[in-house]
Amino acid sequence: MPQTTSSDDSRSCPGHPSPEAANAEAWTAYGRHHLRRATPLPEAERIDWGPAGSGPGDAPLGDLRGLRVLDLGCGTARHAAHLVRDGGARVDAVDSSPSQIERARARYGGLPGLTLVCADAVDHLRTADPYDVVYAVHAFPYMNPHRLLPELARSLRPGGRLCFTVLHTNSTGHGPGTEVTSRPETLRLAGGGELTVRMWVLTTDAWTELLRTYGLEVESVTVLDAPEVGNHASYRLFQARRPARVTSRPRSARPPVPHAAIGVGAVLLGPRGLLLGRHRRGTLELPGGTVEPGESLQETVVRELAEETGLVADPADVRLLGTLVDRVGGVVRMTVGAVVTAWRGTPADQPDESVGDWRWWPLDALPPGLFECSAQILTAWRPELPVDHAPAHFTPFADGR
Numbered sequence: 440m441p442q443t444t445s446s447d448d449s450r451s452c453p454g455h456p457s458p459e460a461a462n463a464e465a466w467t468a469y470g471r472h473h474l475r476r477a478t479p480l481p482e483a484e485r486i487d488w489g490p491a492g493s494g495p496g497d498a499p500l501g502d503l504r505g506l507r508v509l510d511l512g513c514g515t516a517r518h519a520a521h522l523v524r525d526g527g528a529r530v531d532a533v534d535s536s537p538s539q540i541e542r543a544r545a546r547y548g549g550l551p552g553l554t555l556v557c558a559d560a561v562d563h564l565r566t567a568d569p570y571d572v573v574y575a576v577h578a579f580p581y582m583n584p585h586r587l588l589p590e591l592a593r594s595l596r597p598g599g600r601l602c603f604t605v606l607h608t609n610s611t612g613h614g615p616g617t618e619v620t621s622r623p624e625t626l627r628l629a630g631g632g633e634l635t636v637r638m639w640v641l642t643t644d645a646w647t648e649l650l651r652t653y654g655l656e657v658e659s660v661t662v663l664d665a666p667e668v669g670n671h672a673s674y675r676l677f678q679a680r681r682p683a684r685v686t687s688r689p690r691s692a693r694p695p696v697p698h699a700a701i702g703v704g705a706v707l708l709g710p711r712g713l714l715l716g717r718h719r720r721g722t723l724e725l726p727g728g729t730v731e732p733g734e735s736l737q738e739t740v741v742r743e744l745a746e747e748t749g750l751v752a753d754p755a756d757v758r759l760l761g762t763l764v765d766r767v768g769g770v771v772r773m774t775v776g777a778v779v780t781a782w783r784g785t786p787a788d789q790p791d792e793s794v795g796d797w798r799w800w801p802l803d804a805l806p807p808g809l810f811e812c813s814a815q816i817l818t819a820w821r822p823e824l825p826v827d828h829a830p831a832h833f834t835p836f837a838d839g840r
Contacts, residue, residue, distance in 0.1 A: 458621040458637035459559075462581045463535040465626060465634040466514075470538025472628050480546050483517040484525075488576060488604045489663025489674040499602045499678050503528035506571040509594070511560050511603070512578020516543035516553065523552040528572075531556055533563050564590035569804065571596055575603040577674075580638040584619060584646075588653040589717065593806045595681040597825070601655060604663070604674045606640050612671040615642045619649065643675055652721045654807020655679045685805045687814035687828035701773045702729045704816040705740045705757075707750075707782065711799035714786060715806070715813070716747065718794045722810040725817075726750075726794070740777045748786040748797055756781040761835035763815050774831075776816035 456464065488494040500508075504527035510519040513532035522528045533556045534540050540557040547553055556563055560582055573595060579587075595601060608614045609624060616622075621637040628634065641649075647657050661676040704727035707714040715723045728743040730736065737754035744750050760776040788795035800806060805826065809817070814828035819835075 459535075459581070459583060459586075462636050463559075465636045466534075466536040466581075467538050468634055469626065469628065470536050470542055472632070474538060474542060476630065478629065480515050480517060480542065483521040485521070486518050486574075486576060488602075488661075488676045490665045490672070493666065494663050494676060495661065497522075497526065499676065500526070500572060500574060501600065502526075503572060505529070507531075507568070509533065509567070509570045509573045511573060511575040511591075512581065513543065513555075514539050514578075516547050516555060518574075518576055519553055520547045520550055523550055528552070530554070531563075531567065531570075533558055533560055535559050561586055561590050564594045567594055569596045570594055570599060572600050572602070574601070577604055577606075579603040580605045580640060581636065582639075583621070584639060584641075584649050585721075588649060588655070589721075589806075589808075592653045592655055592681060592808070593800075593804075595655075597681055597685075598683040599681050601679045601681070602677065604676050605646060606638060606672075607643070607662075607675045608671050608673040609640070610665070610670050610672045613640075615640045615645070617642055617645050619645065646675070646677060650677070650679050652808065654685075655681055681807060682827075684825040684827050685807055685809060685814070687809045687811045687826065701775065702812065703727045703736055703739050703743065703775045703777055704813055705744055706760075706776065706778045706816065706820050707744075708778075708802075709799055712801040713799065713805070713817075714748070714797060715800055715809075716786075716794040716798075717796040718810065721808065723806050723808055723813070724794055724810040725813040727812075736775050736777070740779065744779065744782070747789060747792050747794055748784075749789055750782045750784045750786055752779050752782040759836050760816070760819055761833055763812070763819060763831040763833050765815070765829060765831035772812075774812050774816065776819050778820065 485496040503522055506528055508528045508530045510530055510532040513519050513534045516532040519530045519532035523530050529552050531554045537557050540555055543555050573591060621639050623635050624638045626634040626636050643660055650657055657679045659678045663674040663676055665672040704725040718724055726744050726747045730739045736759055737757040740757045741752050741754055744752055756779060758778045758780060763774045765772055786797035811828050814826045815831045817824055818826050819833045
């Protein structure tokens with residue numbers, strides 16, 4: 440079981456690989472080690488979430504018959520093969536280590552219903568169709584949660600389930616931290632030798648808040664301790680779910696600066712869906728911002744769209760929907776929603792902007808964690824959208840839908 444050597448920041452330095460790249464190298468070396476040893480692969484009869492034989496087995500995953508399932512960090516795919524054979528699931532098993540996937544293909548390459556994928560987990564999630572269930576056995580702490588969780592939440596169907604285990608205390612008793620950074624741990628090899636990996640070892644509260652930030656609701660957390668005397672290793676099994684309806688995140692209760700009494704949010708619906716960007720605080724937002732002195736509302740939409748996304752539009756192609764009024768922390772807030780009907784260019788991150796990672800989202804697969812103002816504008820535009828948010832009074836303009 441991994442043990443700690445010291446604590447360190449998760450950011451990569453010039454000339455050094457990122458923590459996730461270092462982990463991929465370490466697990467590739469681990470797989471080669473076992474290929475050389477011709478280590479046998481015993482069949483899995485149940486999911487071992489913690490120490491072997493401990494924990495609730497397959498129960499957290501529920502009935503998987505006919506469901507689309509993802510195994511993140513599958514290793515040799517023993518658990519994935521078990522769920523295909525014994526659970527009737529259709530499983531994509533993904534791992535970034537070529538040698539681990541080589542071992543998996545040698546054993547399970549012809550198993551119907553199992554697809555083995557050698558890829559970075561986040562890269563796979565960005566292009567995969569939505570999953571009913573996603574699970575990870577011990578693999579979660581090897582991936583940066585700020586990079587993984589947004590894509591994972593998007594890749595779960597509304598109402599879909601997520602189950603994963605994380606290291607909580609290693610075998611020497613080094614416990615979790617609250618800062619979302621990785622630390623070095625030691626991976627011991629059968630027959631002698633060891634490898635250094637990087638892991639995000641966080642408190643239960645820290646993991647819960649991360650999941651909540653990216654729109655996932657924690658349903659239960661189970662403690663899984665090593666049974667051996669003197670072995671302090673302890674794990675936590677998280678069971679979470681993507682809500683069936685899209686959730687929104689509240690805005691700050693701090694009052695706006697004097698010139699920012701009114702803001703705008705712009706709806707751009709293209710062939711690939713709705714344009715949303717991610718704020719550095721984690722929420723997903725429509726392009727928009729505050730009205731500057733002397734600007735018309737249409738001019739504000741055009742300026743903010745260019746500043747945040749690089750897209751070019753004309754004020755004549757901005758259709759104002761109406762005004763949303765609500766109260767936050769005793770301060771009345773006003774937001775004007777708008778639809779941009781034509782634009783030029785491709786959305787891209789802009790220097791010094793707090794919102795980036797612009798993407799098109801299908802209306803029937805909107806992500807959780809929408810900024811509250813954006814959620815309010817979207818339901819004013821399309822009331823049938825399954826988006827939950829704090830109420831706001833909407834006054835439509837004369838040129839409404």
